[in-house]
Amino acid sequence: MTLGFDRARLPFTLRTALASSLALLVATLLHLDSPQWAAMTVWLVAQPTRGLLLEKSLYRAAGSVVGSAVGVGLVLLTHGHVGALVVGLVLWVGLCAGVGNVLRHFRAYGVLLAGYTAALVVLVDLPHPDHIVGIAGERVLAVLIGVAVSALVSGLLVPNANEDDIRARLRQITSDTLRWSAAVLASALKVQDERSGLTEQRRLLSELAILEEMLDPQTAGKINSRISLRTVRALIAALLSLIAATLSAAGRVRRGARHDQAVLQTLATDLSVIADRLEDADVAQSLVRLRVALAGSGGAVHVALEALLQAVEALVSRKDTPARHARFALVFHRDWVGARAAAVRSMVAVGAVGALWWLTGWPYAPFMMIGTAVMSSLFSSFDDPLKILRFVLIGSSAGAASAAICHLWLIPLASSNVQAALLVVPFLLLTGVAMAHPRTTAPSLDYAMAFLLLVVPVVPVHGTPVQIVSGSVAAVAGIAVAMLAFRFVLPVDSAQRLRTLMEMTINELEALAGQDSFPHPTRWRARLYHRILRLVRRLDLVQGQGVAQPVTAIGGGVATLPVGEAILRLRHLSVRPDLPRTVRRRVEVGLKRLSMLSSRPLAAAVALEKAAASLMLAEGGATLDSEVLRDGAEALREHQSFFHLAQR
Structure with missing residues (x-):
């Protein structure tokens, strides 16, 4: 100066x-x-x-x-x-x-x-x-x-505007997320408390929110932009999905769900290696190793990594993301x-x-x-x-x-x-x-x-x-x-906007459980991804104003993903013609409790756990359906204060 x-x-x-x-x-x-x-x-x-x-x-x-x-x-x-x-x-x-x-x-x-x-x-x-x-x-x-x-x-x-800056930040945030995912999975396999990773999770989400916010300004006025906004937003959505899937996978390991631990350990090692190569700008080798990792993985982590691979390949080739991966997109809040x-x-x-x-x-x-x-x-x-x-x-x-x-x-x-x-x-x-x-x-x-x-x-x-x-x-x-x-006249400030965003997110979960008609799962996920990003960004603006503790609010925002997936799974089960009567009754009770989620989140968690237990008894053991329900119950128990916000 x-x-x-x-x-x-x-x-x-x-x-x-x-x-x-x-x-x-x-x-x-x-x-x-x-x-x-x-x-x-x-x-x-x-x-x-x-x-x-x-x-x-x-x-x-x-x-x-x-x-x-x-x-x-x-x-x-x-x-x-x-x-x-x-x-x-x-x-x-x-x-x-x-x-x-x-x-x-x-x-x-x-x-x-x-x-x-x-x-x-x-x-x-x-x-x-x-x-x-x-x-x-x-x-x-x-x-x-x-x-x-x-x-x-x-x-x-x-x-x-320099689009190379966006590419560099995308590569770095992808590398950091993969490394974080590897660390969380490794900690879960060793039965360690992974809370030390909460700060890094918070930082990753904040960086994703900032990156999404800067996309429009960086590409404004450019008809032939080298960056496809749809592809970048698909990559951001895939990274958000990977964060949520990693937390769910780690939670299943901790509660003793049956997993091939050797597969998870290999996946954690592969993700760490891929992160290092991405950070060194060795994108080609990173993609090769990611394809190998996908061959041995499964579940939600596999789905998120597959979308991540497609988005990175599209960015490298400067082509748009394939339409079949439209699930991983952002629908603006x-x-x-x-x-x-x-x-x-x-x-x-x-x-x-x-x-x-x-x-x-x-x-x-x-x-x-x-x-x-x-x-x-x-x-x-x-x-x-x-x-x-x-x-x-x-x-x-x-x-x-x-x-x-x-x-x-x-x-x-x-x-x-x-x-x-x-x-x-x-x-x-x-x-x-x-x-x-x-x-x-x-x-x-x-x-x-x-x-x-x-x-x-x-x-x-x-x-x-x-x-x-x-x-x-x-x-x-x-x-x-x-x-x-x-x-x-209807006062507004950053704190009020944050509270409104939280309430809208929780109210939509209640509507998802209680209404006969509900948004298509793909569109619901895409909108929720963007709401989580907006929640993180608004939280950055109100820190120190006594609205919510950052870890509590951010964790609660991410927890809406497994809770929503549990609701979708209950709705899917409710229309299964071969579902035993006792399980169907538990499913209906679960949906009813979740339709009043903001008033009694713990009761909704108990209802999900009972529905999962009933399903496991009927199926002769744990299934993907029962694990998704247990993921939702665990998210509700860990973040009760967040889900009570709509009542406040």
Whole structure:
């Protein structure tokens, strides 16, 4: 660092500031009434890699077009009637906030943007509803100018994301997981306590969660990416399955289940050797040895290793994973609970300000409503929006003050729009400098957004000093309203999102046991894999907040796999026509207990154990079915506190 500045970040922020200034000047030369929108776009699409810049620019353009069209439609349909406009905006912003919270990455950004863009189009120039089509067209044109300038200035200079980093991390995490699996199996065969491996298991799951999260950003904007996302996610799912299968195999050995110990010992040795060769980047020999290991293995570990082999081969050959291994995929977790809360919260916040406007006719309420619409929807997908909005309020307040200074004392000095734009440029350049300093990074972008939203670099200046200051204060007040909504209307933070994720996972297990219709096992596993990854990632964010002990929560998340497999096995047994009556009764009781899993996890474990014992008696010994049921019972006993979370 130099003078406290981040030397690695400073070129990026200064380049963004220059691109923003250039976009402002281009839009001014094209005689747009609100050229600052082009400058805003540059800041909003700025990204450290070319692919991210391209993809975010496309979604910003699409969101702007859709939002502007909806804004125009609302004005034309309501004929500018305040009450009808408020109702329309409340419904649209709420809808976009809800949908945006079940999508991922820049798709979510595009939908959220479409929501508040309609508010911006409708409310900024409300006194001129007859010009709404032209106003919306100018907004879209300004966005396209900002995208184009950003692509020319930044896109040619920023690097592409390095996919080799993903490949290296994949090789390392695969090697580490195989080595961990070998160690756990070896410990079980020696009847040792493998709890020393819990820390490593926790680290492996955390690394898998981080790796999955970085896939979209690393491959964004690349049509011909060398990495197949489906293949990488199949590999991640196979590694998760291997972790769960290893724990189950070790548990069976410890409780005295019949196993060919020589086969397991050989498998443990093979996995250790394969891990060493992968770490040395000897992928070809690793694959050969893995094929040999598969010939002597069996059970769930064999299935996971086979999928692992297929995924690694696909990555090496740069081909997609075979369709027959679709079982090992990731179906994205959708936070429908959070989406409903986001929709309701945005509607309440925007509706409250809209009602104030409608009932009082306060002329600055539209500015307040804009701030509320933007903040209540855009930040609804953040893990801890209230914490971030504190910095937003600081930055936006400073930006609003700077905009008022420009309007009152600087822009009146200009004799043309170009001169007015040039007077604004120093503020943008200073923002670029501030973004590279650790103390001012957090509020800098919000400073730029509030400044550009409120400043209008055209002459003559529109509005009296009282009107200018009042508009700035109202916009900042809108942010405060959004903060109140996040605090009191369906509050949300990282801890709450983690609890919701746990509850959704456990509730789905109960539905799997209790409902006549249930998801296909392949799809259920694929979604559960991703939920475990999200659980791990959220736990990383809330450590130290007293939500749950890391080992307890992570272990419980992994335990949902054997519990779910036990439920699926019970459902399979329940439709067997040759099942003895006594076993069928135990199976039905087991399903009933598991349908109330969160209230009495120990009772569900006992029911599984009795069903397994009854099945063993009927079959004349342990079978794969009975061992799967015992795996589920053991997981429930070891992680009772986790499965009680839904009741809390």
